[in-house]
Amino acid sequence: MSEAPATSSIYDLGYRRYDGVRLGRRHAVAALYTHSLRTAFGLGRPATAKIVPIGLAVLTLLPALIALGVAAIASDVEIYSANGYYGYVEVILALFVAAMAPELVGRDQRQRTLTLYFSRSLLRVDYAVGKVAALTSAMLLLTLVPQALLFLGRAFAWNDFWGYTQDNWQDIPAIVGSGLLLSLTMSSLAIALACYTKRRAFATGGIIAYFVISTGVSAIVANTASGIVRKLSLLPSGFHLLRGFTLWMFDVTPTLDAQGNSNGPAGDLVVAGLDFYWYAVAAGVAIAGALYIIYRRYQTVAA
Amino acid sequence: MPIFWLTFRQLIGAKRTMLLASAALLPVLLALVFRSGGDQEPAHWTAQTLLAQFVVGTMLPLAALVFGTAALGSEIDDGTAVYLLSKPIPRAAILLPKLAAAVLLTAGFVLVATIVSGAIAAWGSTDGAAVLVGFSVAVVTGAVVYCALFMLLSVMTTRAFIAGLIYVFIWEGVVTRLFTGTRIFSVRQYTLGVADGVASVGNDVFKSDLSAASAVLMMVLVGVGATLLAIRRLRRFEIGETA
Amino acid sequence: MTVDVRREPQAESPAAPGQYAIEVTNVSKWYGNVVAVNDITFALGPGVTGLLGPNGAGKSTLLHMMSGFLKPSSGSVRVLGASAWQHPDMYRSVGLVPEREAVYRFLSGWEFVLLSAKLQGLKDPEAAARRAIHEVDMESAQHRATGGYSKGMKQRVKVAAAIVHEPQVLVLDEPFNGADPRQRLHLMDMLREMAANGRTIVFSSHILEEVERLAERVLVVVAGRLAASGDFREIRRLMTDRPHTFTVRSSDNRRLASALVADPSVFGVELGDGRVTVRTSEFLAFAQAVARVARTADVSLFELLPTDESLESVFSYLVQR
CATH class of the missing domain: 3.40.50.300 (P-loop containing nucleotide triphosphate hydrolases)
Known part of the structure; x- marks a missing residue:
């Protein structure tokens, strides 16, 4: 049988198959986690993408650095207590999740790269877990690093480093616990809001609007209403919730001003009069709800 | 005029309007809560808590941020700005109608929220009417300055929204509270200054940190300055492959 | 040789210099x-x-x-x-x-x-x-x-x-x-x-x-x-350093091919499919040579086609260079 003249042919362009080991699902999740954690700080992205996250991260350190600087010059200065620190940086932390959650989950939907993830060994739920874990880890850095600085600073200011540490070691579980719960609450709420839109502005605005508006409304209701409405008024508030469970973990009760009025978010919590452990319960419920919403979204989202 | 209507139709898009309309209901809700159980003096609570703290402190800047950055910024983002920039009209004639549309919508939303919630909360109080008039004028002037400022941000950076949030909540919300000297650079403080000046009620009802005269002066300076800078920036606006 | 792009464009446009749109x-x-x-x-x-x-x-x-x-x-x-x-x-x-x-x-x-x-x-x-x-x-x-x-x-x-x-x-x-x-x-x-x-x-x-x-x-x-x-x-x-390819149909392709190979302007000839494919490095020299060679060899030319005059070939040549 004679061969037909070769009018069509396939050329060997030198492409090679991948013959190496395939690492599988766990490594895929780990890679997604690492990549997302880097993205949360703009690493591996152009300089303009670094300004906001790195700038906000530096701002969370600023109150601690100022306090330490003052303490180094003048002795016997009261540095912020660990349980009150989030009061200074909560807005910055909210801006951080508002800016970065859409960056972590919105880009993949906007640029249609989600399909590339889902066509790998990664499951849909793995993607959600990886993203929430990455943002939570980034938030942990933003909360625990200033806390560590503050702790060390106070220990040195005490003149007896080991003595201070021995006296205050029981603060450490509260610092780590509140940091962890705060990071998980803010990250899961932020991603739950952000994963529903491709538009960065909507996601950022929604997250900030939730924290700021709920806090404003709740503070006003707590100081205006009475009875059961007042008692429950702070549960929906983003910032009061964080403050409430932090105070519970440190087992601290804030004081009111001389007239018995609230002097800020911590005072609002006293005015509302709900036992502080309820805020930890509420945070747990919020996290569970947010994770369920995220889970549902990634089960159904069109990749 | 065509640009004004174009921008108006762009901004009035369904999702955004629904969200803001529901946000405008919040002060009304707060006023109802106050009426049902608040024990403070109504005019004082209305001015200090409802209008100064919530409406001027949160709603006005958020509404201005949404409309001010979207009026021109969203066109730059999606590439439609080219159709306006490639027309033989002065750049000011592109920016000013857009600013007007953003101001009109911002002021409209916030004004309705101010009047309705303020009327409910301060009903029957002697200073109530003065407080309402003062804050109504103030939120409109505040809307102009905020929108001009956010419009300037939107021609300067593609991340105008987050930059505006940082200005409103970190600068105006935290820094000006800790360092009182910086209040002269806060649009919120100008707005409250105007409210105090127009309302002219007793200090026990409402007292702003800036005097009305310096508030008005700063408003004019910042508003005009931001608008002129934005026009200048738009003249030199480069649209490349990345834009 | 390359195209000198710095040169003012020639009189391909009716407008005088300085009057270009x-x-x-x-x-x-x-x-x-x-x-x-x-x-x-x-x-x-x-x-x-x-x-x-x-x-x-x-x-x-x-x-x-x-x-x-x-x-x-x-x-x-x-x-x-x-x-x-x-x-x-x-x-x-x-x-x-x-x-x-x-x-x-x-x-x-x-x-x-x-x-x-x-x-x-x-x-x-x-x-x-x-x-x-x-x-x-x-x-x-x-x-x-x-x-x-x-x-x-x-x-x-x-x-x-x-x-x-x-x-x-x-x-x-x-x-x-x-x-x-x-x-x-x-x-x-x-x-x-x-x-x-x-x-x-x-x-x-x-x-x-x-x-x-x-x-x-x-x-x-x-x-x-x-x-x-x-x-x-x-x-x-203008890009004469690049081989041009022509296809030629004639009364006797085989004879024409052998005659063309001898010509210095030609550096490759291929026979097949009822035509001769000729590669040359000199456009003008070949255009003159082909008729002379055919006459000498007593072959009638039916068709002479440049095969790669398309923009694509020009373009890929410029891009690869």
Whole structure:
């Protein structure tokens, strides 16, 4: 049988198959986690993408650095207590999740790269877990690093480093616990809001609007209403919730001003009069709800 | 005029309007809560808590941020700005109608929220009417300055929204509270200054940190300055492959 | 040998020097330390010019500078005698069709074109918009929202908005994207007609066949530099260091092949499929030699065809070099 003249042919362009080991699902999740954690700080992205996250991260350190600087010059200065620190940086932390959650989950939907993830060994739920874990880890850095600085600073200011540490070691579980719960609450709420839109502005605005508006409304209701409405008024508030469970973990009760009025978010919590452990319960419920919403979204989202 | 209507139709898009309309209901809700159980003096609570703290402190800047950055910024983002920039009209004639549309919508939303919630909360109080008039004028002037400022941000950076949030909540919300000297650079403080000046009620009802005269002066300076800078920036606006 | 692009263009355009519609002189554009356009000079008069180059070559940057949207880092871009940068008045006689698909989704096609006419300050914007929409054959869909248009429809309505004021110069960035073949021909006819009326038209495209069919002149941009300009057949001939290939049919292919091999202008001959394929490095020498060789060998020539005169081969040659 004679061969037909070769009018069509396939050329060997030198492409090679991948013959190496395939690492599988766990490594895929780990890679997604690492990549997302880097993205949360703009690493591996152009300089303009670094300004906001790195700038906000530096701002969370600023109150601690100022306090330490003052303490180094003048002795016997009261540095912020660990349980009150989030009061200074909560807005910055909210801006951080508002800016970065859409960056972590919105880009993949906007640029249609989600399909590339889902066509790998990664499951849909793995993607959600990886993203929430990455943002939570980034938030942990933003909360625990200033806390560590503050702790060390106070220990040195005490003149007896080991003595201070021995006296205050029981603060450490509260610092780590509140940091962890705060990071998980803010990250899961932020991603739950952000994963529903491709538009960065909507996601950022929604997250900030939730924290700021709920806090404003709740503070006003707590100081205006009475009875059961007042008692429950702070549960929906983003910032009061964080403050409430932090105070519970440190087992601290804030004081009111001389007239018995609230002097800020911590005072609002006293005015509302709900036992502080309820805020930890509420945070747990919020996290569970947010994770369920995220889970549902990634089960159904069109990749 | 065509640009004004174009921008108006762009901004009035369904999702955004629904969200803001529901946000405008919040002060009304707060006023109802106050009426049902608040024990403070109504005019004082209305001015200090409802209008100064919530409406001027949160709603006005958020509404201005949404409309001010979207009026021109969203066109730059999606590439439609080219159709306006490639027309033989002065750049000011592109920016000013857009600013007007953003101001009109911002002021409209916030004004309705101010009047309705303020009327409910301060009903029957002697200073109530003065407080309402003062804050109504103030939120409109505040809307102009905020929108001009956010419009300037939107021609300067593609991340105008987050930059505006940082200005409103970190600068105006935290820094000006800790360092009182910086209040002269806060649009919120100008707005409250105007409210105090127009309302002219007793200090026990409402007292702003800036005097009305310096508030008005700063408003004019910042508003005009931001608008002129934005026009200048738009003249030199480069649209490349990345834009 | 290369095409000398610095040279003032020859008298291919009727306008006198200094009277070109678009003059680009020693223009460079860089972003930080990335050079997008590197020292490009050319001038264009009436007619259709195609801007050709691979992705990232700087075509779009160049078009944006001609449109007044980008400031050249050095050099000058002049459109109709005035600098294009910061000169909005020039849009009275310049029309632009941007590459991006974005339109005002909530406007109908009619409203979109009418908006353009109004912003151009035309005396009778309705009549101008009607005429422009008729030109691009969009009357049937003009009252539907542009958000629901197909790619090709968006493209046509963008063209309508750009020609509503009958501009002297029309700049189009990838205008044939998404258009179906019939619309493509229609748009080509329209552009050709505008060119015939003395207008200057510049368009970029990555589809060589379009450039070849529509453009009288080509500008080939490679890696930010102008690799060639002018009539592409002419460019092709100037590149004599590159082998040209001809196919020849004759009364006796085998005899002709053996005779041609002996000629110094020929360096490869292949027989098959009823024809001889000849490779040569010297275009003119071969053209003269082939007839002489055939006569000497007593072979009749039936057909002599250059096989790779297409823009594609010119282009890939320039790009690979």
